[in-house]
Amino acid sequence: MRAGAALQSWGTNGNRRIPRFTACHGLHWQQVGISFLSDKNDDHSALIVACGRGDRAALQEIYRREAGAMIGISARIVKRRELAEEVVQESFVAIWRNAARFDPSIGSGRAWLFQIVRNRSLNMLRDTSRELPTEQDALDAAVDAGADYENAYERLANNSALKRCLDELEPRRKQGILLAFVEGMSHGEIAAKLKVPLGTTKSWLRRSLIALRECMA
Amino acid sequence: MIAHDPNEDFLLAGEYVLGVLDGAERDAFERRLPREQALRQYVARWQTRFADLDNGVAPKDVPPALWSKIEAQLSGKQIAKATGPGFSERLWWSLGFWRGASFAGALASLLLAVSVGLLAGRATPQPQIVAVMLTPEGVPGAIAEIHYDGRINVIPIHDFEVPSGKTLQVWTLFDKAKGPISVGLIERTRQALFHRADLPTGQQQLYEITLEPAGGSPTGKPTGPVIVKGFGALPRL
Missing domain, CATH: 1.10.1740.10 (RNA polymerase sigma factor, region 2, helix turn helix motif)
Structure with missing residues (x-):
């Protein structure tokens, strides 16, 4: 799955839409x-x-x-x-x-x-x-960006508590958590990618952490 | 000691494991880790929560040469390389060292040593352990900054005399059964950097410099007089 298609599947309008690649039998x-x-x-x-x-x-x-x-x-x-x-x-x-x-x-x-x-x-x-x-690095990075976090999510086992709890988060907040943990993105990079202010990104991540702690307790 | 809010610490640990703390925040957090058991437990719990994302990773091919590179790095070159701008343009191992110093002078040197070391460390990650080595008279003579990645930076803060045919050798003692282990020789006249990822980095680990025959101690243990010695300690930053 290419990055563009993936972004759509994650939704950017705040719907609690479940990404379509979750129902994966592989x-x-x-x-x-x-x-x-x-x-x-x-x-x-x-x-x-x-x-x-x-x-x-x-x-x-x-x-x-x-x-x-x-x-x-x-x-x-x-x-x-x-x-x-x-x-x-x-x-x-x-x-x-x-x-x-x-x-x-x-x-x-x-x-x-x-x-x-x-x-x-x-x-x-x-x-x-x-x-x-280099130009090639830039191209590689552009192709890779957004693909790795998705793959990591796809590879979560269906019975994973983390997967269940991530799915309870609003899609962009889930995306923020995955971009940080899987791809090592900073607050600033996540803010740019999700097109939200820096302060919002920080508070989203914090509230997502609290939600994950409660969900996985 | 600053009092920390457990809820705040729990979130901070989450941000640490998530990887979103910036460089300075992460350094500060990691400096607290060795001293705070509760913080280490928070980190471990977040690691467990997020572990599935790592456990499912698709392994990549491992290049055959990688292990030998790791082994080579662990064996380490033991001769110091002169680094950075020199502390002094001249020979610092001169007679001046043995002239002695007033207590005020010693204290000033100590403060200078610590501030110089920590400022120097700011360009790169800050040292994990700092050892201030004193002469037998109790005057600060050199400091060592010990870094997580195995770098040991020895910075002289006094002039020493080294007769011809002699060299200075840096040692560390972490296990009395093993005795002092050589860190390396100081063959140049300035700050010296050693790469010794194979050595442990405990607090209360002894560092010392002795005067030895050129080429280093023939026995592998200190044979000459102790020039300076001191214990490693956590820098309070």
């Missing part, structure tokens, strides 16, 4: 994949703890399992494959360095790993934003 294999991965969450925590004790083999096992997903997560934000690979390289150094501070009693190991990737991707965006993009 998700079956993905659900299998997701449950397989979440079964391994405890493993991730144990591997991170092992890294904290200086076990390089544990780091390599994290790499073997997650490097591909990490490049995927970073590429949604930085948009360029070589930058995403650089982010993942830096992320593994950061994982190694910070592993001793990971507390497995507080949260999921996999989420902790991905947070590092997302933070480094945002740093990369900040660092490279002053570079003049």
Whole structure:
């Protein structure tokens, strides 16, 4: 689905319209994949703890399992494959360095790993934003913009609580949350994309967070 | 210590995980994280809420060379590179250091050291840990800024004397069983930057500089006199 068609499907007039790509039957294999991965969450925590004790083999096992997903997560934000690979390289150094501070009693190991990737991707965006993009980069970015957040949404399992709760949000607010989390957009970029004032964007996101917290409690 | 509103913190944690805090806000939030358990719990809960969006990501092909690049970076080059504008155009390791200083002078140096370090850090992400290293007389002689990404920036704030055939070696001690681990040699006459992503970055981790034979300690542990030493601490920003 191209970005233009997708935008229409999300609606921009405040209707609580459900995007038409939600009724997708092609998700079956993905659900299998997701449950397989979440079964391994405890493993991730144990591997991170092992890294904290200086076990390089544990780091390599994290790499073997997650490097591909990490490049995927970073590429949604930085948009360029070589930058995403650089982010993942830096992320593994950061994982190694910070592993001793990971507390497995507080949260999921996999989420902790991905947070590092997302933070480094945002740093990369900040660092490279002053570079003049080439014409090809600009074209790629234009094609990609708006596609990644949609794909991420489409790939949510039908029984995902997050999906159910996102669907309760007004479409543009849902879009704002997805653009921020999936594509790493700033308040300003979201405001421009949704054509609403900056202050409105900030308060929308905050109220959406409150709604999600209540919905997912 | 500023009192924080839990509801506000919960939303702030949500914005952090969402990725919409701007650079300064995110840096400030991350500085609070190591000290505040409640904040870490909020972050973990938001991560869990949003995890499905990441768990469903389509993995990309991993280039075969990536792991070896990571390993190379973790092994790190241990010789310092001279960086940035020099603190001094002249040799800073001169006799002046040992002349001693008044307490007021020492305090002024300390304040200067901290402010210089933190201002210098503002151009890039701010240091995670700062260590002010003192001479045996208690005079500040050098500071180290330790960054999340493994950069250790050693900034001299006094003149030292290094006889010919000798070098200065930076060490850190984080595990008494392992003893001091070499951070690197200071072979140039100015601020030195080391890339040591393999080293931990704890508070109360000791940093010190010793005088060693040229090329570094032959035993891998400090053999010469301690020039300066000090503990890492969280900068209160």
